[in-house]
Amino acid sequence: MLELQNVSFEVEGENKKKEILRNINLTVDHTKFIAVTGPNGGGKSTLAKLIVGIEKPTMGKILFDGVDITQMSITERARAGISFAFQQPVRFKGVTVKDLIMLAAGKENKLTIAGACEYLSEVGLCARDYINREVDTSLSGGELKRIEIATVMARASKLSVFDEPEAGIDLWSFNNLIDVFERLYQEQKRSIMIISHQERILNIADEIVVIANGTIQAIGKKDEILPELLSGTSSCRYYQKREV
């Protein structure tokens, strides 16, 4: 279980400190599927980075399975069971798709090539064509995103955080992507947090968290939050709360 207690994050601005997130209190229960949504620049990606350890909160605490991980490094959090799919996946010269999936699965798990191929097939890539490709500029943005998702699946962590997995993925692949997340959730029975703007992703979540202007504007069951969000941002009360 992941718990954020009064988490704030600020950065040094030109003349004064700028608050990116303020007093975030959030709990992600074991085996919960949570979608985080809200306007651009609202602090969603920062929230993901704080959970994964890429950034450290300026105030507050983060607990994972009851352990305070606030000051833990990215590596320690990864080993504790937190995975992260980047919004813009990183490219590497010379590192192959196989290398990445094997690293993700961990040395101790001794993933076979056939096993690595299965993860690629799951995300709709022909394994034979991709397994030995380098994760470099020869791959398109959409291909890279799917490989990123495959690496997170291979990790089979207690908590997987996806930052806008739909960005850069074509419509056909998007339909498959929904299936991928549903399967991931059903089969692995672990917690998933997805940052997304897509109605169809929000629609498969248990809970929806709306973040705008650095704070949680709403949190609740999908059936309570989604209709309000879909009624249009101009009349949406969650977005209305944004300060000008």
Add this chain to the structure above:
Amino acid sequence: MDEIQKTLLEQIAGLHEVPQGAYNIRANGVSAARNTTANIDIIAKEDKQGIDIRIKPGTKKESVHIPVLLSQSGLTEMVYNDFYIGDDCDITIVAGCGIHNGGDQASRHDGIHSFFVGKNAKVRYVEKHYGSGEGTGERIMNPQTVVELGEDSYMEMETVQIRGVDSTKRSTKAKLADRATLVIKEKLMTHGKQFAETSFEVDLDGEDSGTNVISRAVAKDSSKQVFFSKINGNNKCNGHTECDAIIMDQANISAIPEITANHLEASLIHEAAIGKIAGEQIIKLMTLGLTESEAEAQIVNGFLK
């Protein structure tokens, strides 16, 4: 051969014992073993150190190994090896030099390899340089490669130096006839206080000749590297040179590409990039559970693979 020499042989040629096909193993300044085949002859030079390797026209799918091993501290040598590769051959040549210096005097191997490649021949040339030993004596290698490619020939050169060579000046010069192609792939890593200078110069003399010179380099600690790559387009031709380098710690790298078109139909490109390992690459691998230093090692290994 003793254990040290066997280790060197494995490092530079991937060999556990004497290779298949033709070979000449030079150890501490003398020929330690030699084998010729019906198509490949190896003859010692009479006027200077070195050998002539003569490969009959039409020889296919054969290989020549000519490793050089130095395990005696303080040995300095200058060796000339000339390769005469007949028309229509398809062969693999594996050279390389391993120095183990356990003493305090510098050990040095300077080798000049000349290739005369016949028409329509295909050559894969692999050379690896490696140094080891706990001694304070420097391990120095200065390989020179001179290539003349005949019409319609193709040569691919892989040159690798990953560890242990304190000082190296590597020079490769090539002249290409009509429709000849030369591909060079260099992989270089320096550490400690090492110095490495690489210089490629390719003359695209023939019509429709082409070259691709690709270098990937990593400089660690306080090592220093200089990379020169010069392509002269003297006819209708295609040339591309690319230097991609990772700099770490207090190292220093210069990349100096130079392309000259002396013909209207010459098409030449140079690319050079030097930078540290991207922070986001390390972060990505850390999210997979690697430590920062494991992530760095993984990125460098992949880059030089």
